[in-house]
Amino acid sequence: MNATLLAVALSLVSAAAYACAAVAQERLAARITGTGDGFLRLLGSGVWWSSVGLNASAALLHVAALKYGPLTLVQPLGALTLVAAVPLGARLAGRRVTPLEWRGTGLTLIGLGALLLTASGPAPDDTLTLTEALAVAGVTMAVIGVLSRPGTRPGLRHATASGFASGVASALTQTVTVAATDRSGPLLAPQVIVVALLVAAFAVGGLFLSQTAYRGGLGAPLAVVTLANPVAAAAIGLTLLGERLQGGVAGLFLAAGGAAIAAYGVVVLTRSPRDEVHSRTPAEDFLPSIPDQPEPAALHLSSP
Template sequence: MSTALPVLLALVSACCYATAAVLQRVETDRGGAGRTGHSFLRGLLRRPLWWVALAVLGLGAAVHVAALGVGPVPVVQPLGVLALVLALPIDARVRRRRVARREWAGAALVVLGLVAVLTALRHSRRPPDPALVPFVVTLAVVLGVVGVLFAAAARLRLRTRGLVTAVGAGVCMGSTSVAVHVAIGGLIGVGPRDVVVGGIALVAAVMLPVLGLGAQQFAYRDGGLNGPLAALTVTDPLTAGVVGLTLLQERPPIGPTLVVLALLGAVAAATGLYLLARTPEPSGRGPGPGHGRAADVASGGVG
C-alpha cells in the first residue's frame, strides 16, 4: 500500500492539532483574567472560538485515526509531532509576530528527539488482554501521577506551573489511547472478565481526555503556547508507550544501537523543551490574579 495517503492524513491531523492549540492558547489568554478553577473553565465554555478550537481538535483526532487505519504506525505516529512545528507560524500569524530562532531550534530538537525515541521504542501491537487487577492498578497509578503533578504545579512559578500542568495533561492523553485500545478489546470479548475490564476502560477513556483537556487550558493560560505544547507533545506518546509496555506486554526490540538512539533522542527533546520554555512570551504578560492554580483541575476544576 502506498504511504502517500497516510502521510497526507497525518500531516492534515498535525495541522489541525496545531491550529487547535493556538486557538486554545488565544482563548485561555483572553478569558483568564480574574478567573480561577471552575470560573475559568465556565468562562471558556461561553466563548465560541474555544468551541471552534475543540471542533478542530476533534477533527484532528478523527483524521489521525483514519491515518492509522490506512497506514503503518511507524510512519503515521512520528508525523503527529509536527504539530509543534506547525503551531509556530500559525501562532505568529494570529499574533502578528515573527518566530524567534530559538523557537525554531527548540521545536526542531523536540521533534527530532521524539521521533528518535519513538523509533527506538517501536513495538508491535498485540491483542489487548490485560487482567482486571493489573489494569485497575495501572489506572490508579496514572491518576496518582496526574494528581501529584497538579499538586506540585500549584506551588511553582507561573510558566513552570504551565509546563508541569501540560505534562499532567500529556499523561492523561497518552493513557487515553491505551484505555481506548483496552476498551475495544474488552467490549468485543465474550467472557464476563472481558466485559468488566472493557467497561472500566471505557469509563477511563471518557474521563481521562476530559481531565487532560481541562488541564491543557490551565497549561496554555499559565505557560503560554510553546513550552506546554512541547511538553504535551513529548509526554503523550511516551506515556502511551510506557503504559503499553507495562500493561499490554508490548515488547520493543532491544539492542545497544536502539538504546543509544533513544538516549540521544531524549537529550535532544529535553534540550528543545528547555529552549521553548525559556523563550519569552511575546505578549509580555506576567503573573496576575487571573492565573490560578493548576491544582484547581485536580480538585474539581474540570466538570
C-alpha cells in the same frame, strides 16, 4: 494501503487538527488569564467549543491510527503538532517565528524522530486487562494530582500532567479499539465499558489541563505535552502491551539520546517570548470602535 503507512497518514492529519486546537486554546487562555470566572467564560466561548471540536476530530483520527499501528509508532508522530502550532501561533500574533523558537522546535523534533526510528511493528493485537487498566488509571491520577495540586503556577507542570493524561488515554484507547473490533467477545463487555469511561475521563482532563498550561504561552507547554504524551503511552505499550523497541541495545541508546535531545529542545522553548494578546472586556466586544478624533485647534482671540 500498507497498515503502517495508513497509521502514519491518519496521525499526520490528527496532528494538524491538534495544532489548530492548541493555538485556539492558547489565544483564549491569554484573554481570560487573571479573571475569576475563567471556567464560565470558557463554556460561553465559541472559540473554546471550536477547539473542543478540533480536539475531538483529532482524537477520532488518532483512534483510527491506533487500529493500524502500535503506540510506539503513532504517539511520536504527534510531535508534528509542534511543527504546525508554533508558526501558526506566531502568525496569528502578527509576528515571525524567532530563531530561538525554530531551534527549540527543531531539537524537539529531532529527538522525537530518533524515538520514532526505534518504534515500528505490526498492528496491535494486545489489550490491557481490567485490573491493569484500573491500576494504570490509579497511578496516573496520583501523578496528575501531584503535578496540578492547588497553588501551583500554571505552566509546565500542568502541561506535563496534560501530556500524561492524553498519553494514557491513547494507551487505553488501543485496548478499546482492539477489543471492539476483533469480534472475539461481546462489544459491550464490562472491560470495554470501563476502559472507555476512563478514556473519556483522561481525555477531558487532559484538555482542561492543557488549557491551564497555555496561560504561560504556547511553545514550551505544547512541547512538554508533545514529549510527555508519547513517553506515557510508550511506557504502557512496552511494559503491558508487549510492544518492543527496534534495534536491541543500539535502539535503546538511540531512544535515550532522542529523549535527551527532545528534552533540551523543550528547555530552549521555555526561553521563547510569550505573545501578548489584548484582552477585551465583554462590553468592548459589542461596542463599535470609535476612531481617534483630532484635537480641536486652539482658539486665538486677537485683541482689538
